[in-house]
Amino acid sequence: MEHRARSIRTFLGAKNFQLSRQFYSDWGFEEDRISENLSFFHSQRFGFYLQDYYVKKWVDNSMVFLEVDDVERYWEELSNLRLDEKYDRVRIIPIKKFDWGQEFYIHDPSGILWHVGEFFT
Numbered sequence: 746m747e748h749r750a751r752s753i754r755t756f757l758g759a760k761n762f763q764l765s766r767q768f769y770s771d772w773g774f775e776e777d778r779i780s781e782n783l784s785f786f787h788s789q790r791f792g793f794y795l796q797d798y799y800v801k802k803w804v805d806n807s808m809v810f811l812e813v814d815d816v817e818r819y820w821e822e823l824s825n826l827r828l829d830e831k832y833d834r835v836r837i838i839p840i841k842k843f844d845w846g847q848e849f850y851i852h853d854p855s856g857i858l859w860h861v862g863e864f865f866t
Contacts, residue, residue, distance in 0.1 A: 754785075755793050758804045760855040762797035768832055768854050769795065772823070799855065807857045816840060816847050816863035823851070823861070 759765035774786035782797035838850040848862030
């Protein structure tokens with residue numbers, strides 16, 4: 746089977762939809778409102794759906810990997826946004842190096858864990 750996919754998009758839940766919308770906008774994602782309870786957040790061609798729906802077990806086990814071209818530059822730019830100071834539940838964990846590359850972590854206001862990383866080539 747030949748996949749001719751144009752994108753792959755995950756759905757993320759939000760404990761507080763309005764707060765999460767603001768968080769992702771502050772992070773730098775662009776928002777396209779789809780309905781009262783659903784938005785598409787994107788950066789260039791890549792994105793995800795944020796929905797006004799929360800199930801603790803699901804959200805607590807949700808993870809997203811965002812691959813970037815320069816994790817150290819991205820870390821610095823994200824740190825300068827001070828999202829962890831603006832939002833109570835947001836945590837940013839510094840860069841860790843692995844044999845495959847390097848990454849840092851950010852927890853959104855609902856607890857979703859983002860891995861932001863760069864692969865060694």
